[in-house]
Amino acid sequence: MIKYNLKCKNNHEFESWFSNSLEFDKLKKKSLLECIYCSSKKISKSIMSPRIAGKKIDHENLNNKYLREIQNEKKNLIKIRNYIEKNFEYVGKDFSKKVRDIFYDKKNKKTIYGTTTLKERKELAEEGIELLSVPWIDKEN
Numbered sequence: 001m002i003k004y005n006l007k008c009k010n011n012h013e014f015e016s017w018f019s020n021s022l023e024f025d026k027l028k029k030k031s032l033l034e035c036i037y038c039s040s041k042k043i044s045k046s047i048m049s050p051r052i053a054g055k056k057i058d059h060e061n062l063n064n065k066y067l068r069e070i071q072n073e074k075k076n077l078i079k080i081r082n083y084i085e086k087n088f089e090y091v092g093k094d095f096s097k098k099v100r101d102i103f104y105d106k107k108n109k110k111t112i113y114g115t116t117t118l119k120e121r122k123e124l125a126e127e128g129i130e131l132l133s134v135p136w137i138d139k140e141n
Helices: 021-029 059-087 095-104 118-126
Strands: 002-008 013-018 043-045 089-092 112-114
Touching: 013 021, 089 095, 095 112, 095 118
Parallel strands: 089 112
Antiparallel strands: 002 013, 002 043
């Protein structure tokens, strides 16, 4: 259901409910709309303001919730970083070379981490070497 403010050619204003937004147009086209004051058939929609029902948004609580979520995500990323640093060998910029050595030597089960350029990542992907990128969160900040 939708409510419209209506106005006749004599400037009488009144409200009416319609089953949907197209219903007004259908009834107007068939001349089935009529002013409740003067019975004029020349009816148009007048300016109306929508009514919105809902809960009042508590922006302060919403912001606090958002900040807590970000802090939780940061804590989780720091846990991941700590795990990687504890259990993987850091190879720095030699990552592409070292990961190839491990990939092609099927007996080598070494776990490493380091850095690559976008070009190196593309080359490794073309060779079928899949990498996982982890956002490296600064522990101090």
